[in-house]
Amino acid sequence: MxxxxxxxxxxxxxxxxxxxxxxxxxxxxxxxxxxxxxxxxxxxxxxxxxxxxxxxxxxxxxxxxxxxxxxxxxxxxxxxxxxxxxxxxxxxxxxxxxxxxxxxxxxxxxxxxxxxxxxxxxxxxxxxxxxxxxxxxxxxxxxxxxxxxxHQACLDWLSSTGYAEVQSEYVSQRQPGTGEWLLESSKFQDWVSKPGATLFCPGIPGAGKSILASMMIEELNIRYENDSSVGIAYFFCSFQTHDDQSQKIESLLACLLRQLAHNLPQIPESLKSLYQKYKSRGTRPSLDEYFASIRFTLTRLSRAYIVIDALDECHFSTIARLLDIILELQSPSNLNLLATSRLIPEITVRFKNKPTFEIRAAMPDVIEYLRGNLSMLPSFVSRNPQLQDDIVHKITDAADGMFLLARLMLESLQHKSSPRKLKQELSDLTSVASHYNIAYDTAYDKAMERIQGQVPDQRELAEEVLSWITCAKRPLTAMELRNALAVELGESEFYQDNMPDLEDIVSACAGLVTTVARSSGDVIRLVHATAKEYFERKWTTWFPDAHSRIATTCVTYLSFDIFDEDICSSQTNFEARLHTYPLYSYASMNWGHHARNQPIEESLLLDFLGNKLKVNACVQGLFYIGGYFTHSGYNRNVPPGFTGLHLAAYFGLLSVVSCLLKNYPDLASTRDSMGRVPLAWAAYNGHTELVEFFMNHGVGTSLKDETGRTPISLAASMGHLEVVNCFLQQHVDPNSRDTDSRTPLSWAAYRGHHKIVKSLLERGADPEARDEFGRTPLLWASYEGWVEVVELLRVRDVNIEASDRLGRTALSWASENGHMVVVKLLLEKGARPDSKDAEGRTPLAWAIQSQQEAIYLLLTAAARSGAEASQSLDFHTKPDLASDHVPSRYPGSLGMDKSQAPTSKPTEKIPSETDDGRCFQCPLCNRSSLTSNKHVLQRHVRDLHFPRFRLVCPESNCTRTFQRKDKFVIHMKDQHQKDIQREEMDACQREEPLPEGCIICRRRVTSWEDFYTCIETHVQAPSVVQETS
Structure with a gap:
């Protein structure tokens, strides 16, 4: 020591x-x-x-x-x-x-x-x-x-999305000495100091909004570095991840909740409750539950700040919902919101009457940036102070508050060989129209001209890079792009030493692309959203055959000799293939989409589709990576019988299908291991023209796969309206049933495709059709909360009280899952809030257990329906209206004050007899659907709260677990198309860890039998079990 x-x-x-x-x-x-x-x-x-x-x-x-x-x-x-x-x-x-x-x-x-x-x-x-x-x-x-x-495990479960790397990247890009005016401005200082304030910071493209947003975030982090009572959350929306899962509303709310709870000394109880509830299930909370948990977390913070950058680069529907939620959260809390965006009317109107601070690159900042980067210009500039001043002042004036434009102009002067040529280029750049769209187009045109003036190898490299980045179906990693650029047409193997260096790729593209370091690997992207918009408009000018070249590269890659080795028989081998061939994933999943956009050489494609081993390797990558391997018959070993025609039909390649059928007409009726013909895959993916082609060639439209699904059933479940209408025009049966007795209407209702539901109903689909589980389309739509579908079925006067095999109605499912609008519609139609299922549980009971806002609708409906309904609903176990699980806005929105909530009834002692007209309440949950038999309640405690065994999904990719057998059966049928047998169910049981002691009296237990005996003793004890007459 x-x-x-x-x-x-x-x-x-x-x-x-x-x-x-x-x-x-x-x-x-x-x-x-x-x-x-x-x-x-x-x-x-x-x-x-x-x-x-x-x-x-x-x-x-x-x-x-x-x-x-x-x-x-x-x-x-x-x-x-x-x-x-x-x-x-x-x-x-x-x-x-x-x-x-x-x-x-x-x-x-x-x-x-x-x-x-x-x-x-x-x-x-x-x-x-x-x-x-x-x-x-x-x-x-x-x-x-x-x-x-x-604490960390709970946060990691909540969201893996983080913006710290993006924040660090933007902070590092900031030119020293710039942006201080923003932090010192009175509007920013007022926003920081005033609780509940909102500040909207619009700006023109390239004004430096993201850099300035990162500065404000950094300022907040420094100011409150040692204060754990202050929550700071931020998002950087990006055109690159526009369609990414991370920018869905559920993901954004989960990320927001994680960031707000991150520095708290203890995980909020509401978040802990969500973690315990959903972690074992493998599912995610609802929007209402995220809202409630965020609201409660805000009560644990003295101040909270949210900064959202680039609202315009995210789906407007997502941003609209996110802003609605945040603005609603602001009213009772110290939550501050700052957002940046382009000046887009749909976004600007949402900040009406809110303080606004327009972001423009300050002239001193632009001058500072230009003077700090003059060293990139030819050496004759450094020897001519007057020329330096001309460059700085002319670009500053022309940029007009756009940092990016100033940078692009400066880079355009980089390779000029004489002062005269540089001055001419400077004059051309600074004389363009003042509107920023024209200015950016001119700057990007100049950049492309520089690329065109490079030596052939550099020019071709830049064009290939830009065409891939612009036309790819998803953002590419740097390694994927380098693999793509290394493919040589006509070669049968991949050469590692043919991959260009990342630095050379960036250099060849004249400043139009940039790399971003990520923990998962470098990502290469266009320099700005304006560049993306430019190439989306002009890609046909600069690289008109981009999709054809990409498709050719992908098919060549998949035709390498290595893929003649057929499929990978183990998970280890498959992951090794993904690692060794980084483009394999993208090529397998997307070659056909590019080929559908632009045709490629027919001989190359037919050779590939005619090679069974290579087709199998491609399908393994397509189905496994795409998630389809969970279907019955589809796993890591690929479905036997999946032919080149199936693959061409999957991607909707009409000309290729036509060519194959000319040579092999019998292939049209070939089934894969799931029993699907090529037509089924065309319908599944919504290729209308190809579906019509198959029907015109006599392919049967009623052919069922192994699960009994017809092509129209597949199209209905996937939301392809045109394909469904195509079948209906040919009088295909709209009431075909699969092995679970589910109809196309049932699937469409379950997935929320209201236009398809409407079309099927108009063509005679049965709105009351029950499946094997006893569920009607209304039950499925209510289960998932599809308002438009429920409304369509409601006006058809379907049986609103129809119940499934569990005795549960549409109102019961909607109440448990928190679908407030659906509950309203059902109540308006006359749904009974006191109806009981097979376990004796009412919709109110399910709502209470799941802590959903629908509970308040049910309470209101019960209060209006008279004494009989009130007794049936039994308010003995009313929810705590101040609970952190329930948003406080709900009672007020229903016109119901907390003081109006029904109060508890007095308890009475329980006699030893059972079926004597009394009702018993579970001591372990907020269950209000009571039973008159203690043994039923004992089984409830055993099955719901402390099951000895949990059912684990046997599919290798699925981590779902279940306490209830009926939900396990539904999961296997719905998600994996498997009809589970009893012996298979027994094999899926996993014994839970024995609790240390009785949950009520804390007595130590030595076995599950001992545990259940103690619990059942308490169930019968007057001191624990409460009673209502």
């Missing part, structure tokens, strides 16, 4: 104490009592000193504890030294037999001995106290470590 003593010091004390203890062993009989006291105390001291040595080995000590230990160590050393000197004085009289005589003759100084004894005891007590403190601190540290681990 570095604070005055070491572990060795305590070892020395231990050895010294042990040595002294042994010297008392030979004491004469008349000193027995005295020596016994000494031996006991010194032995205790040696033991405690030894324990202290062990405690200090791994202890982390604070300064006060270090000082205390230093003093105790010194005191122990002193008292042991004094004891040793005393022994020396009494024993050093003679040698040999003389010692024994000395023990007999000399009288001990009792006061001296007593003082030493007291000092030994005092040091023993001090050491024990220190040891206890260290032990306690270690326990606290261990508990804190577990708490932090649980």
């Amino acid at each position: 570095s604070f005055g003593f070491s572990i060795g010091d305590f070892l020395t004390l231990f050895e010294q104490a042990n040595k002294l203890r042994k010297r008392f062993v030979d004491a004469p009989a008349q000193f027995d009592a005295l020596s016994e006291q000494y031996v006991t105390r010194v032995r205790n001291l040696s033991i405690v000193v030894h324990d202290e040595d062990l405690s200090l080995t791994n202890a982390v000590l604070d300064n006060q504890l270090k000082d205390d230990i230093r003093k105790i160590a010194t005191s122990c050393g002193n008292v042991l030294a004094e004891i040793e000197r005393t022994l020396e004085r009494y024993q050093d009289i003679d040698t040999g037999h003389g010692v024994k005589k000395a023990w007999k003759r000399l009288r001990w100084d009792q006061d001296e001995i007593r003082d030493l004894q007291d000092r030994v005891c005092h040091n023993i007590n001090l050491l024990k106290g220190i040891n206890g403190r260290i032990t306690r601190d270690n326990v606290v540290e261990l508990l804190e470590h577990q708490k932090v681990a649980q």
Whole structure:
């Protein structure tokens, strides 16, 4: 140790104490009592000193504890030294037999001995106290470590999306000395200081909005660095991830909740509840649950800030919902919102009457940037101060507050060989029209002209890069792009040494692309959203055959000899193939989409589709990566019988299908392992022209696959209206049933395709058709919360009280899943909130258990329906309206004050008999649907709260688990198209860990039987189970 003593010091004390203890062993009989006291105390001291040595080995000590230990160590050393000197004085009289005589003759100084004894005891007590403190601190540290681990696990489950890397990237791009005007502005300072404030920061493209947003975020992080009561959350919307899952409303809310809860010392109870509820299920919370948890988290924060950059680069529908939610959260909280965007009317109107601060690149900042980057220009510029001033001032004036435009103009001067040519280019750039769209187009045109003027190899490389980035179906990683650029047409294998370096790729593109470092690997993208818009308009001018070239590259890649090895038979081999051939994933999933946009060489494509092994390898990548391997018959081993025609039909390649059928007409009726013909795949993916082609060639439209699905059923479930109408015009049966007795209407209702529902109903589809689970289309639509579908079915006068095999109605499912608008529609149509399912549970009971806002609708409906409905609903277990699980806005929105909520009824004792007309309430949940039989309630406790076994989905890719067998069966049928048998279900059971003790009385239990017995005892106990008459 570095604070005055070491572990060795305590070892020395231990050895010294042990040595002294042994010297008392030979004491004469008349000193027995005295020596016994000494031996006991010194032995205790040696033991405690030894324990202290062990405690200090791994202890982390604070300064006060270090000082205390230093003093105790010194005191122990002193008292042991004094004891040793005393022994020396009494024993050093003679040698040999003389010692024994000395023990007999000399009288001990009792006061001296007593003082030493007291000092030994005092040091023993001090050491024990220190040891206890260290032990306690270690326990606290261990508990804190577990708490932090649980905290992080909860946050990681909530959202894996983070914007810290993007924030760091933008901060690093900032030119030193720029942007200070924004942080010092009164509008920004007012926004920071005023709780609940909103600041809208619109700006023209390229004004530096993202850089300035990152500066504001950095300012907030620095200001509140040591204040855990302040939550800071931010989003960087991006045109590159426009369609990415991370920019869906659910993902944004999850990310918002994670960021707000990140620095709190404890996970909010509402978030912990969501984690416990959904982690084991493998599902995600609803929007209402995210809202409620965010609202509750805000109550745990003294201040909260949200910064959203580039609203215009996200789906407007998503942004509209996100803003509605945030603005609603602001009213009762200290939540501040700042957002940047282009000046788009649909976005601007949402900040009407809110403070606005237009962002433009300040002239001093532009000048600072230009002067700081003049070194990129030819050397003759550095020798001509007047030319430098002309460049800076002309570009600053022309850029008119657009940082990006200033940068593009400066880069356009980079390769001019003489002052005259540079001045001419500068004149051309700065004389364009003032509208920024024209200015950017001119700047990008100039950049493309520079690319066209490069040597052929550089020019071709740049064109290939830009065509891939512009026309790819998703953003590409740098490694995927390098693989694509390395493919040589006509070659049968891939050459690693043919890949260009990333630096050369960026250099060839004249500043139009940039790389972004990500933890998952570098990403290459266009420099700005304006560049994306430019190439989306002009790609046919610069690279008109882009899709054809990309498709050709992908098919060539998939035709390499390595893919003649057929499919990968193990997960390890498959992942190795993905790693070795980075473009394999993209090529398998997208070659056909590019080929559908522009045709490619027919011989190359037919050779590929005619090679069974290569087709299998492609289908493995397509289905496995795309997620289709979970279908029955589709797994890592690829569906046998999937032909080249199936693959061409999957991608909708009409000319290729036509060519294949001319040579092999019998292929049209070939089925894959799931029993699907090529027509089924064309319908599944919505290729209307190809569907018509198959029908015109006599392919049967009623052919069913192994699950009984017809092509119209597949099209209806996938939302392809034109294909469905095409079938209906040919009088295809709209009431065909699959093996679960589900109709096309059932699937369309389940997926929320209201236009298809309307079309099917108009063509005679049965709106009351029940499937094997007893569910009608209305039940499926209510289960998922599809308002338009419920409205369509409602006006058809369908049976609103139809129940499935579980006895559950549409209102029951909508109530559990929190679909407020659907609940309203059903109640307006006369749905009964007191209807009971097979377990005796009402819709209200399900709403209470799931803590959904629909509960308030049900309470309101019950209050209006009279005493009979009120008794049936049983308000005995009313929800806590102040609960952190329930948004406070709900009662008010229904015109119902908290004070109007029904109150609890008094409880009565429970007799030992059961079926006597009384109702029993579960002691472990907010269950209001009571039962008159204690045994039913006991089964409820056993099955719902503490099941001994959990059912685990057997599919390798699926992590879902279930407590209830009926939901497990539905999951297997719906998600995996499998009809699970009882013996298979038994094999899916996994025993849960035994609880440490009874959840009610905390008595320790030794087995599941013991646990259930104790719980059932409490269920019958008047002190726990409550009763209502």
